[in-house]
Amino acid sequence: MATEVKVPVLGESITEATLGEWLKKPGEAVKADEPIASLETDKVSVEVPSPVAGVMGEWAVKVGDTVEVGAMIATIEAGDGSAAAKPAAAPATAGQQAPAQPSDTPAALSPSVRRAVLETGVDPSNLKGTGKDGRLTKDDVLAAKPAAAPAAAEPLPVAPSVAAATGRKEERVRMTRLRQTIAKRLKDAQNTAAMLTTFNDVDMTAVIEARAKYKDLFEKKHGVRLGFMGFFTKAATMALKDIPSVNASIEGDEIVYHDYADISVAVSGPGGLVVPVIRDADQMSVAQIEKTIGDFGKRAKDGTLKMDEMKGGTFTISNGGVFGSLMSTPIINPPQAAVLGLHRIEERPVVRDGQVVVRPMMYLALSYDHRLIDGREAVTFLVALKNAIEDPTRILIDL
Numbered sequence: 001m002a003t004e005v006k007v008p009v010l011g012e013s014i015t016e017a018t019l020g021e022w023l024k025k026p027g028e029a030v031k032a033d034e035p036i037a038s039l040e041t042d043k044v045s046v047e048v049p050s051p052v053a054g055v056m057g058e059w060a061v062k063v064g065d066t067v068e069v070g071a072m073i074a075t076i077e078a079g080d081g082s083a084a085a086k087p088a089a090a091p092a093t094a095g096q097q098a099p100a101q102p103s104d105t106p107a108a109l110s111p112s113v114r115r116a117v118l119e120t121g122v123d124p125s126n127l128k129g130t131g132k133d134g135r136l137t138k139d140d141v142l143a144a145k146p147a148a149a150p151a152a153a154e155p156l157p158v159a160p161s162v163a164a165a166t167g168r169k170e171e172r173v174r175m176t177r178l179r180q181t182i183a184k185r186l187k188d189a190q191n192t193a194a195m196l197t198t199f200n201d202v203d204m205t206a207v208i209e210a211r212a213k214y215k216d217l218f219e220k221k222h223g224v225r226l227g228f229m230g231f232f233t234k235a236a237t238m239a240l241k242d243i244p245s246v247n248a249s250i251e252g253d254e255i256v257y258h259d260y261a262d263i264s265v266a267v268s269g270p271g272g273l274v275v276p277v278i279r280d281a282d283q284m285s286v287a288q289i290e291k292t293i294g295d296f297g298k299r300a301k302d303g304t305l306k307m308d309e310m311k312g313g314t315f316t317i318s319n320g321g322v323f324g325s326l327m328s329t330p331i332i333n334p335p336q337a338a339v340l341g342l343h344r345i346e347e348r349p350v351v352r353d354g355q356v357v358v359r360p361m362m363y364l365a366l367s368y369d370h371r372l373i374d375g376r377e378a379v380t381f382l383v384a385l386k387n388a389i390e391d392p393t394r395i396l397i398d399l
Contacts, residue, residue, distance in 0.1 A: 002075040003052050007067050010041050010307070016068045017041045018177040024056040030076060037073060038303075040177040045303040048073070055079040064174055120144075138171075182273060189334050194370040197329040200382040202389045204345050204360040207231050210392055222287040224294050228342075229265070230286040233293075233317060234395050235388035236340060237261040237282035240315060243381040245373050246366075247314050249335040255372060264313035264333060265293055269300040275333060276305055277313040286395075321345065327363045337372045340385075341365035 010017055017039040024036040035047035036056060057075030061067055122144050129136040175183070189195070211226050218226040240247040240261050248257045261282040264275040276296045281289060299305050316333045321344040330341040341364070348361045364385065368378050388394045 002057055002077050003054070004072045005036065005048060005051060005074040005076060007039065007069050007071050007073060008046070008048060009069055010039070010046060014041055014069070014307070016066055017046065019061050019063055019065050019067055019073065020045060020176070021063060022059060023047070024050075026056050026058055028056045030054055030056050039067070041307070045178075050076055052076055178274075185334065186331050189331050192334065193332055193337075195332060195367055196370045196375070196378075197365055197367040198375065198378045198382060199327070199366075200364045200379075200386055201361050202364055202386045203350070204228075204362055204389070206392055207389055208345075208360055218287070222291065224287070224291045226286075227290060227293075229293050229317070229319060230290040231389060231392060231395065232340075232342060232385075233263055233265070233278065233281055233289045234284075234286050235385050236263065236315065236317060238388060238395065238398065239381050239384040241282070242384050243377050245377050246338045246368065246381050248337055248372060249314070250337070250369070250372055251335065258314045260314070262312050262314045264316040264336070265296060266316065266318040267293075267297050267300045269303065269305070274300055274305060274310060275313065275316060276300070276309045277311065279312075316340070317342065321362065328365060330365060330367045332367055332369060338366060338368040338378070338381075341367070 007017065018041075019037060020040040021038040022036070023038060024030055024034075030036060030050045030053065032051070032053045033049045036050050037048040039046045039048060054076040055078070057077045059074050061071075061073050067073055120141055122141050124136055124141070127136055127140050127144055128134070130140055207228060211228070215226045218224075244257050245255075247261060248255055250256070260280055263278045263281040265278060266273055266275050268274075278284070278289060278292050284292070296305065296309075313333065313336060316330075316336055316339040318330050318339060319342040320328050320330075321342050325343050326346070327343055328341050330339045332339045343363045343365070345360045345362045347358050349356050350359050350361065351357075352359070364382055366378050366382050
């Protein structure tokens with residue numbers, strides 16, 4: 001008896017997702033709670049576990065299809081997969097070999113590969129895939145075209161021939177649901193908020209010296225490396241207390257002030273930028289902040305961040321410096337009113353006590369909603385942040 005696999009509850013207000021990848025093929029053995037598919041939502045990828053042990057049955061949807069919560073996407077058949085994994089071959093006539101086991105079932109072919117198969121007439125079951133996990137690619141199909149296509153076949157469209165002759169190729173890939181959501185939210189922020197960016201620079205000498213002096217002891221005691229984000233996050237929470245409008249948001253015709261600091265930190269994942277939230281960062285130590293950020297970064301790469309971890313947030317810090325950015329104008333993350341952009345550290349000549357000296361400097365950028373935050377408040381926030389970083393003792397004594 002077959003057991004239906006349905007789309008699980010994905011989180012508050014999320015009613016649908018996109019099927020990103022099948023992790024099991026029909027006929028493969030499946031354990032209970034073993035992931036069989038990956039769904040892409042507006043924020044994260046979610047794995048769909050098998051409700052029972054058995055054999056992967058038929059796929060009800062294709063990669064790229066939109067599925068609603070509660071919809072059936074596949075079935076799990078009874079058995080251990082031993083028989084299903086080795087289907088009986090058709091009887092072979094004398095002098096004729098049985099056809100090779102197909103590397104991909106028709107349902108497993110990507111849209112571009114299926115289109116190439118239809119255009120060329122190539123039998124995909126006779127091809128060996130060069131893609132990930134042995135999957136067929138469009139190039140595999142096109143490369144087999146001269147031998148597989150019948151002589152009297154209709155001429156192919158001009159475009160593929162030109163591409164093959166010139167070596168210029170194009171591939172259309174559907175935007176992931178996460179990328180679509182990022183694009184929509186960023187454009188909505190531009191259309192709604194009166195965004196403005198103010199800049200400052202900060203001398204990183206003191207923080208670099210403190211980090212060099214204590215990083216080994218810090219890692220030995222706390223089990224995590226001492227980075228710069230811990231200093232900046234803690235300094236930002238202090239500045240937010242001094243300038244509460246930077247930590248506020250607009251809801252309708254009201255301003256909502258928060259007496260806590262939930263800091264969103266932008267981290268890079270396989271599907272794009274995600275922004276998990278450090279809850280009550282103002283109550284945490286530098287070590288606790290570093291541990292939390294490190295955990296977020298690891299799980300963002302693994303695709304295991306949870307929905308609840310990316311909800312809310314009163315202020316965002318984005319560190320483009322890890323990618324080499326010198327300066328940028330970050331876009332706010334609505335309904336938040338501001339975002340802090342950090343950039344790469346580089347040695348530059350500066351004047352100290354009448355002397356030109358070389359210092360490790362970083363540009364800071366604060367993009368903010370001018371409907372809520374005045375220029376004076378934005379500049380004051382950056383100056384407070386700058387003072388705390390250039391004299392880390394201020395962080396220790398909350399000054």
